[in-house]
Amino acid sequence: MCGIAGLYYPATPKPVDPHRIRAMADAVAHRGPDGAGVWTAPGVGLGHRRLSIIDVAGSPQPMGSADGALTVSFNGEIYNFAALRAELQALGAVFVTSGDTEVLLHGWAHWGPAMLDRLNGMFAFALHDARRQCVFLARDRLGVKPLHYAELSDGGVAFASELKGLLAHPLLRREPDIRAVEDYMAYGYVPDDACIVSGVRKLAAGHSLLIERGKAVPAPSRWWGVDFSRRATGSAKALEEELVALMREAVRSRMVSDVPLGTFLSGGVDSSTVVAFMAEASSKAVKTCTIGFDEAGHDERGYAAQVAARFATDHRERVVAADDFALIDTLVAAFDEPFADASALATYRVCELAREDVTVALSGDGADEAMAGYRRYKFQHAEERIRGLLPPGMRARLFGTLGRFYPKADWAPQSLRAKTTLLALGEDGAEAYARAVGVTTPEQRALLFSDGAKRALNGHRAEDRYVRSMRDAPARDAIDRAQYADFQHWLPGDILTKTDRTSMAVGLEAREPLLDYRLVEFAASLPVSMRLRGGQGKWLMKKAMERYLPSDILYRRKMGFVTPVSAWFRGALADDAAGLAKSRVLANWFDPRAIATLAADHRAGRAEHGRTLWQLVMLERSMQRMFG
Template sequence: MCGLVGIFDTRSRRDIDRALLERMNERQFHRGPDEGGLHLEPGVGLGHRRLSIIDLSSGQQPLFNEDQTVVVVYNGEIYNFGGLAEELKALGHTFRTHCDTEVIVHAWEEWGEDCVNRFRGMFAFALWDRNREQLFLARDRLGIKPLYYSLLPNGELVFGSELKAMKEHPQLSRTIDEHAVEDYFALGYVPEPRSIYRDTYKLRPGHTLLLNRGDAKLVQKAYWDVPFAMLGTPMSLEQAEAELVERMREAVDIRLIAEVSLGAFLSGGVDSSSVVAMMAQVSPDPVNTCSIAFGEAEYNEAEYAAAVAEKFGCNHHVGRVDPDDHSLIDLLAGLYDEPFADSSAMPTYRVCELAKRDVTVVLSGDGGDENLAGYRRYGQHLDDLATKAKMPAAMRSLLGAVGSLYPDTPSLPRALQRRQGLISMGQDPVASFFDINAVIKQDLRHRLFSDSFKRRLHGYDAVEVFREHAKAAPTDDPLSLAQYLDLKTYLPGDILTKVDRASMAHALEVRVPLLDHKLVEWISGLPVDLKRRNGEGKYLLKKSMERYLPHDILYRPKKGFAVPLAQWFRGPLRQRLQNALNSDVLHGAGVFDRRGLQRLFEEHDRGQRDWSTPLWSILMFEAFLQAEAA
């Protein structure tokens, strides 16, 4: 895995500041500690940091075509590069290396913008074609690899794998985007295409960006979407099980190409255990696995991971996380560059740290919940919709109105604390599913935000993120639509961002076979009752894995990769939280009402409410602001 940066002058051929480009590149040293390279020509500067995985001796970047007129910097892996190279050689192209990077420049020469449709893998790249005077940026279909960009007032387009690299450019605006702040406090992350900074964006997954010299117009195109198109040929459950296993095995197999040590994350859950089971089927050597053990049984799945590792004869490594290991708070603020409120980033960082001791590449089980409807929230959403369907629209609207007026008082008996359920009755399906996902519900955000910040939002609500995607969704099935929304928001914005930054901090490459786009396409076309049946999520995956994995691995309750925030905020992090809630930098941002924050803290501290998730979101926002001010 690697990091890329670049500066492109859209207006002229002014010389690019080499020292600036070098500083930008070195800010991503952690993404590629093996080698670094720059390419500069009039109006164009490209930088690259390399983590060597394939063709260790000759895969240096920036990498050129035969006559040096096309150059690329690239982050990722193209797993079908061998077949593509043979096809391109037959068409007359000459290869100097055996790495997947070189396929990109020749594929561009042969197929232009359509080259991305030929690539199977995870990638973000920037390519400069001197003859066409075009800069071409692309990001993989699911958003596994990151790519930020910003068009600056001086006409330069600056881009990079991480915001920290772009922040080296003195003209990059550091003005906070109020809409991004609203999105963050609703979802716990800043969703694509926004970044926390106004005028800086993430290239959307499955999109390309084309610029022509002399034209500052950014031409962005979608080249892929999750189809959710029903499969043409009906199949029995047994046939679906067999095909899923074969497709998973193939997706795993092509991700075992590496010239460095390779292993897998193993949490003991269904997804990671299934990936390890497939690795054991196709690997001639014992699989290297690693997992994290927690001090508290509520979060600990180490015994299940150990059972799977023993079954398949894995070389298993376990790291232990102290239940009071909250030392990473300030580090995470710098690692993610934006506010990021998924507290599982801490154990994710630790498991990446553990893995790097033994391997350079790991396979993970990320994507199974989104693909095969594994999240509990899908069941909650479908139950809500079923309840609403039994009521007349007028009654639902009335209940929603009552909910908005209902007292939000923690002293009420639990049976009378029905505010959120009543509000949900008045919501449409997209708003209802958004509310299930929200880390801070809309009414609580409005109570916490200052009047001045609410005015600056001009009525904007983060639910619009989901509404935009819902309009483009290729399905109206309630379960499929919920999956689609997660694949467009939570997966790239939270899960994949968390893993990319945590792994790259340790120069560790993570591959995700369950997000192979061919597998995702096929699963999306399955009947919904093969994904979720009788309240059981990931139904088909579990059935297909029964011949490989123990019953209690497949059908036990999911624990998740969580940390004991509620206890921390009433114990070892209590003072740290108080300091953050009262800090000058937090209140200088003008986002919060002081009394609202104090009330939130007191209710949690007294045990009246568990406000740990909202409080963590605020703590991480304050840590981001402190890092900005440093």
Template sequence: MCGIVGIFDMQGSGEIDRGLLSKMNESQFHRGPDEGGLHSEPGLGFGHRRLSIIDLSSGQQPMHSADRNVVLTYNGEVYNFPELRGELEALGYSFRTHCDTEVILYAWQAWGEACVDRLRGMFAFALWDRPQQTLFLARDRLGVKPLYYSLLANGHFIFGSELKALKQHPLLPTRIDPTAVEDYFGFGYVPDPKTIYRDVYKLEPGYSLAIRRGDERIKPRQYWDVTFDPGNFSSMDAAGEELIERLREAVKIRMMADVPLGAFLSGGVDSSAVVALMAGLSDDPVNTCSISFGDPKFNESQFAAQVAGRYHTAHRVEQVDPDDFSLIDCLSGLYDEPYADSSALPTYRVCELAKKQVTVVLSGDGGDENLAGYRRYRWHTYEERMRSLLPDGLRMPLFSTLGRVYPKLDWAPKVFRAKTTLESIGRDSMAGYFHSVSVLSNGMRQQLFSEQLRAELQGYGAIEVFHRYREKAPSDPLSMVQYLDLKTYLAGDILTKVDRASMAHALEVRVPLLDYKLVEWMATLPPSYKLNGREGKYLFKKSLESHLPNDILYRPKMGFAVPLSSWFRGPLKERVREALLGNTLGQTGWFNRTYLEHMVTQHQAGLRDYSAAIWSLLMFEAFLRNAGF
């Protein structure tokens, strides 16, 4: 994989500071340690850091078309480039390399902005068409690869794969956006298209952006979306067979590489399915890796070993220290803005392990969102049934009151911890789902934020992130929350986590379950094929029964968790107090110190579990320190 940067003078053809361009480019050295390249001309500069995967001897970037009219800097893999190359050769284009980069160049010359509709893969790229005086940027449909941009006061448009590249520019405005702070403490990340900074943005998944010199408009265009229109399936068995065949094809096209290739193997359904299909497509043993934890509550390594044994993979496993919290400050530097998914810690470690064997890995990410694997989907459908039993005028005040008076019983058995469910049922469907996924609830954020921050928010709430998608969201309750997660959680949390953790080790991660053709097809499956009673991924699991044992398919989902609660009462006890009650958060004027003290005291006394909120605050404080606030 690679890193890209650029500077574009939107108004004229002024000289681009090549030293600054190089500095921006080198800040992403980790994304592409094999080679680096720059291109500059009046009013334009492109930079590229290369991680060589295909056509190692050529394919250097930035790359020019044969007529020198178009130049491209590109991060990604286009898996159907051999077919596209054949089409383009039939149109008269000649190729000097064997890589997908050159295919994008001529796809642009042949089809213009519509070229993105033909690309099947993961990508973020920028190209400059000199005759048209047009800068064109695009990001892949699901958001596997990132792309940040900003328009500066001097009329320069800058972009990069990571926020750290933009921050090298001395004119980048770094005023924190208060609505992004609200979003962060609601979701645990800053959802696209925002960043933590007011004037810096992410290009959203499935969007492109064309800027013509002399035109000051910056208006991204959506070129792709997923729809959940029901398809025609003769039977569940036939649908299951088709699912496996479609996934096998998505896996096969992602096994093309001129460097060592392998797979993450957690022992869960998705990664195990990918490894099983890879084994059937490979003459050699598949390289697999997993990490283990000493605590059996978090350890899936025995299931990974079971799959590795069945398919005779070259398996590597390492145990992670259960108190591996040395990465906290490192993570804030990797992600460049507040990011509160604690599974970034083990993800970083498994990427570190994988790099010892391979340069490219396949992962099982995307299965939960597309095939309804999260437990919260099951709870949402239960809550929807309750909502349908009572009219809104009765249900909302009744359950809102019950949720408010019901005690928060973190220490009690799960059956008695009903407060969140009662509160969710007292809301409409979208607000109820937001309540179930929030890191800090609406009430907690109200108590956490100072009067100053609440005034700056001017009534804005993080639920507005979901409301952006209300018109296009499906009406079916399960499909609706799947759509919301594909638009927010998948790109903002899951794929961000994997991209930064993998690229920190110059490791490319490919995601067959997020092949857009497969995603489009899975969206047409009846909801009952995905969530059947209490069983999520129902069709997927049934179709995998000949490939994987039942104790892999039907065991409870574990996830990539870390023991935050015990850390904050034990080895990180003092660090928590220093971070939450120290000067860094205090100087912002955004937080209610009394409530911070309450959370720390209650958690460390074992009276409440505030671990998710504390972790979010720890990561926000680390971001502020690293960003120089």
């Protein structure tokens, strides 16, 4: 894995200072501790930091074509590079390295932008074509690898793997975007269609950007998107066999490495599935690692040990203390933008543990989004059935009133005994789901934001992106729409950002086999009953894995990484929470009295505001670091 950076002048080929490119690349040096390179030409510069994985001794970057017309800086892995190499050689291409980077140069020469459709991998790259006088930026289908860019005051377009690479350029204006603050407070992360620094954009998953000399910078083009509108046919058994074949191949293709490789193992369905197929494909014991917690209710080490024993892995584990908040500033530095998914602390620790033994680790990320594994999908499915029984007006009056005035509905089915659920039933399905995936509601944010911030937002509301995505989704069912929206926002903005930044912070490459695009496309085509049945998410996946994994692994309640932030703000971090009301940074957007009340009520146990306080702490520290 690597870090890239660069600069391009589309209007006129201004000279590019190689020291400036080097400074941008060095800002992401943690992504590539094994090597560095800078290449410049009139009007363009590319920088690279390398983490050597394949063709360790060769494939230096930026890499140029034999005739000097093409130069590329590439972050990622192309898993089908050997097949593409053979295809390109049949077309007359002559390769001088054995890695995957050179495939991009020959692929562009023969197919142009259409080569993206042939790539199976995780990637973000910048390719300069001297003949066409252009720079081509591209990001992989699911958004595993990041790419930020911004137009500068001197006409240049700067780009980098992480925001800190752009911040190393002196012409980038450092001004916060209040809309991104609203988005962050709603979701706990800044979505990919926003950035905390005004004017900076993130190239979206499955998009590319062709910047040509003499032309204005265009809007990015979408080259891939997940489609939930198709339906696979065939028996459950046939679909199960197809799913197994796809998962097996996805894991095998991601085990190609010239450096030590292992995997994360939580003892849940997804990581255990990856271990099962790795063990099947490997002649040696698979290296696995697990993070445990010193709180029994949140410790999954026993399940992980059970899976490790079943597949005779070379297993290591480490216990993380419940008060492991010393990592806060490390995470702030790694993420740049504020990021409040508290499981990032545990993810960082498991990456740190893995890096002691391996350079590449496979992850189970993506199966919940692809196969409807989250409990919120089950709730959305049930709620939509009830919504369909009543006209919208009657439903809004009935359930809205119940939700406001009847806190405990004992007469309702078990899944509906919740005030928030009753309120959700009174709303449109897209609106209800947009709220369900959030951390704070619009009403809660309105209490926190100052009057000036509300005016500056000018009607911008974080939930609207989810509502639009669900209503415009290529989908047949409410679950399709919810999953589609999560692929657009939650997956790249939270899950993949978390894994990328924490793994790269310790120089570890993380690979996500369960996000192989062929597997994702297959999962999206499954009938809803194959994804969600009898209250079980990932139904077909679990049935398929019954031949490999015991039922207490497959069908136990999902635990996940849990960080006790609420307890922290009633204990060791209580004074930090109280101090938020005095923060000059937060005072730019929030009412100090509202923050003080929030912290005091939480500390006294009058209310539960742990997650919101965690958001404010991470926001305050991120803003201090970025804007001073």
